[in-house]
Amino acid sequence: MSEIRLQVQHLSKSFGITKAVRDVSFNVNKGEVHALIGENGSGKSTLTNMLTGIYTIDSGKFILDGKEVHPKNQVEANEEGISIIVQELGTLSGLTVAENIFLGHENRFVKYGIKNTREMNRQANELLKKYEFSHIRAEEQIDEYNFEDRKLIEIIKATYFSPKIVVIDETTTALSQEGREELYKQMDRIRASGNSVIFISHDLAEVLDKSDTITIMRDGSYIDTVKSSDVTEDDLKRLMVGREVTGD
Ligand code: ADP
Ligand code: MG
Known part of the structure; x- marks a missing residue:
C-alpha cells in the first residue's frame, strides 16, 4: 500500500499577468498534517483552492489515492473526499x-x-x-x-464525513485559544484515522508544533519540503524569504 495520499503535479495558475502558482509539485502522505507556508501572496490559497474546486486549474494535476481529481465546486470536492475550512466565515x-x-x-x-x-x-x-x-x-x-x-x-x-484530505486555510488566525485547541483536536483525529491535513498558517511556532511535514512556497514557486522535526523557525523564515533573516 502506498503511503502517498495526494500528488500535486506541475500545478500552475495565473490571474491575468499574475502567475499565482508556478509549476508546483509535492506529495502529501497518508496520516500526516502537512503544513503549507510562505509569505502573503506566495500562492498557498490559490493552490489549495484548485484542489477544493473553488478555482479552476490552468495546468498540472492533483492525484488523490492514485486517481486524478478535478472537482468543479466544493460539493464535488466533498464527494471526492476533499474538504476545506477557510479563514473567513464559511457558513451561510x-x-x-x-x-x-x-x-x-x-x-x-x-x-x-x-x-x-x-x-x-x-x-x-x-x-x-x-x-x-x-x-x-x-x-x-x-x-x-x-x-x-x-x-x-x-x-x-468539513470533517464529519471523514474526508481523505482536509485543507485548513489560515483558520487559526481567527480563533481564540479555545477554538484553536478544538481545531488541533480534530487535526489529531484526522491524522490518527490515516487521513491527511493541509495546514496553512502564519504562526511558525504553531506550524512546527502541529505539523509533521512542511512545504515552503515563495512567489508562486515550490521551494522545499522538510520534516518539522528537522528545522527551526529561523530555517523556515530563511526558506520563505530566500535570504538570511535578522531580527524580527
Ligand atoms: P497566499 O494564500 O499565499 O497569501 P494567494 O494564493 O492568495 O497567496 O495569492 C497569490 C497571488 O495571486 C497574489 O498575487 C494574489 O494577489 C493573486 N490572487 C489570488 N487570488 C486572486 C484572484 N481571485 N484574482 C486575482 N488575483 C488573485
Ligand atoms: Mg491565503
Whole structure:
C-alpha cells in the first residue's frame, strides 16, 4: 500500500499577468498534517483552492489515492473526499445549523421529493454531541451563534464525513485559544484515522508544533519540503524569504 495520499503535479495558475502558482509539485502522505507556508501572496490559497474546486486549474494535476481529481465546486470536492475550512466565515446566514452542516448534501434527506428535516436535525444534533459542541442546537438559525461557534460548526461540516484530505486555510488566525485547541483536536483525529491535513498558517511556532511535514512556497514557486522535526523557525523564515533573516 502506498503511503502517498495526494500528488500535486506541475500545478500552475495565473490571474491575468499574475502567475499565482508556478509549476508546483509535492506529495502529501497518508496520516500526516502537512503544513503549507510562505509569505502573503506566495500562492498557498490559490493552490489549495484548485484542489477544493473553488478555482479552476490552468495546468498540472492533483492525484488523490492514485486517481486524478478535478472537482468543479466544493460539493464535488466533498464527494471526492476533499474538504476545506477557510479563514473567513464559511457558513451561510438565514439557514439553520443543520442546513449549514449538510449544505449541498440535502439529497441525503430527500425521499419522494420531500425533505425530511426532522431526520436532518437528528443527525446534525448527533454530530454536535459527538464533537462535544452540545451548546449548539441543529434546529437553531446559524445567526444565533457567534463567530467562534460558527467556526466549530464549520469544523463539523468539513470533517464529519471523514474526508481523505482536509485543507485548513489560515483558520487559526481567527480563533481564540479555545477554538484553536478544538481545531488541533480534530487535526489529531484526522491524522490518527490515516487521513491527511493541509495546514496553512502564519504562526511558525504553531506550524512546527502541529505539523509533521512542511512545504515552503515563495512567489508562486515550490521551494522545499522538510520534516518539522528537522528545522527551526529561523530555517523556515530563511526558506520563505530566500535570504538570511535578522531580527524580527
Ligand atoms: P497566499 O494564500 O499565499 O497569501 P494567494 O494564493 O492568495 O497567496 O495569492 C497569490 C497571488 O495571486 C497574489 O498575487 C494574489 O494577489 C493573486 N490572487 C489570488 N487570488 C486572486 C484572484 N481571485 N484574482 C486575482 N488575483 C488573485
Ligand atoms: Mg491565503
